[in-house]
Amino acid sequence: MQENKKALVLLNMGGARNKAELKMFLTNMFNDRNIITVRNPIIRKMIAFFITTTRLNSAWKNYEEIGNESPINKLTEKLVDKCNESIEGFKTYQVMRYTPPFSQDVVKQMMEDKITEIVLLPLYPQYSTTTTKSSVEDFIDYLPYSFGQNIRYVETFYKNDKFNDCIINEIISKTSNAGEYNLIFSAHGLPQKIVDAGDPYQKQMIEHVEILSKKLEEKNVNFKSVNLAYQSKVGPMKWLDPSLDEMLKNFKEQNVIIYPIAFIVDNSETDFELDIEYREIAHEIGIKDYQVCKCVNDSDEFIEAIKDIIK
Numbered sequence: 001m002q003e004n005k006k007a008l009v010l011l012n013m014g015g016a017r018n019k020a021e022l023k024m025f026l027t028n029m030f031n032d033r034n035i036i037t038v039r040n041p042i043i044r045k046m047i048a049f050f051i052t053t054t055r056l057n058s059a060w061k062n063y064e065e066i067g068n069e070s071p072i073n074k075l076t077e078k079l080v081d082k083c084n085e086s087i088e089g090f091k092t093y094q095v096m097r098y099t100p101p102f103s104q105d106v107v108k109q110m111m112e113d114k115i116t117e118i119v120l121l122p123l124y125p126q127y128s129t130t131t132t133k134s135s136v137e138d139f140i141d142y143l144p145y146s147f148g149q150n151i152r153y154v155e156t157f158y159k160n161d162k163f164n165d166c167i168i169n170e171i172i173s174k175t176s177n178a179g180e181y182n183l184i185f186s187a188h189g190l191p192q193k194i195v196d197a198g199d200p201y202q203k204q205m206i207e208h209v210e211i212l213s214k215k216l217e218e219k220n221v222n223f224k225s226v227n228l229a230y231q232s233k234v235g236p237m238k239w240l241d242p243s244l245d246e247m248l249k250n251f252k253e254q255n256v257i258i259y260p261i262a263f264i265v266d267n268s269e270t271d272f273e274l275d276i277e278y279r280e281i282a283h284e285i286g287i288k289d290y291q292v293c294k295c296v297n298d299s300d301e302f303i304e305a306i307k308d309i310i311k
């Protein structure tokens, strides 16, 4: 009888290691039918070409400020290594959606490794068609038909208690005086049109913030205020409200702690946007102390949460 060989596959977005990869990232992202939802692939290709061409140089300047690459790749690799050291019974792989390693190549490797059972873990706590669905569909597209049904995926894990403990502990580590700080959960934004078409991301995000607020209350950690805002708007369309820029304006001469609630590992949106760009905005507004929490990354606590999430 054939031995059962299980794989845990971490799915993430990817990010640029250099300027050529930023072009690749943008091209692949804007050709994704879950991101640009126009049906005609030729029109989508034209839109992708237009956005990539106009955005490339200005976007690259942001990566120059964080060492010429996104931290997302190295941090996801560290997480994979730690899973391989600590999670028994699984070989862990990573797949990125818009930069290598791509599904096609990893699936090929997994078939060579004679994997017979797969658990997909998209590194997005809340479900979105633009992230979870896009990554899972892309992976399954490359899985040979002969592999059969031995595959399952984690749709969301924002309700997982161990995961939420990781978030709470990071937030608590930022101050010994919560009453003096406003806590802002900052989520990556989404076009309103995608939510109106049925994407559950906003609803789950609101629920996640409620769960975390309750957990803080239970621990008797009482922030001056707890808020949810959306960062990283791209283009002229309406995106989810309130934006992080607008939210920060409420806290002139006050202290703020930001938690990046949509991400598992730090990336350009945390290291550049939150830590550099929004910090400057906060300074201009007159915010006194502005702190950005780290994502859960490859912390021992998060590895324990993964064990619980996939069990």
Ligand SMILES: C=CC1=C(C)c2cc3[nH]c(cc4nc(cc5[nH]c(cc1n2)c(C)c5CCC(=O)O)C(CCC(=O)O)=C4C)c(C)c3C=C
Residues within 6 Å of the ligand: 013, 014, 015, 016, 035, 055, 059, 070, 071, 072, 124, 128, 130, 131, 188, 189, 190, 191, 201, 234, 262, 263, 266, 267, 268, 269
């Ligand atoms: C229409 C555009 C975009 C949608 C929708 C979108 C959704 C979305 N994205 C993330 C997570 C990440 N996005 C990242 C970068 C990034 N995102 C967009 C656009 C959309 N995202 C762009 C154009 C970029 C590149 C940077 C830039 O030019 O602004 C990243 C960072 C990758 C890295 O380089 O480190 C992450 C992570 C989520 C969770 C999400 C929807 C829920």
Ligand SMILES: [Fe+2]
Residues within 6 Å of the ligand: 188, 232
């Ligand atoms: Fe994004």
Ligand SMILES: [Fe+2]
Residues within 6 Å of the ligand: 232, 269, 273
């Ligand atoms: Fe951005």
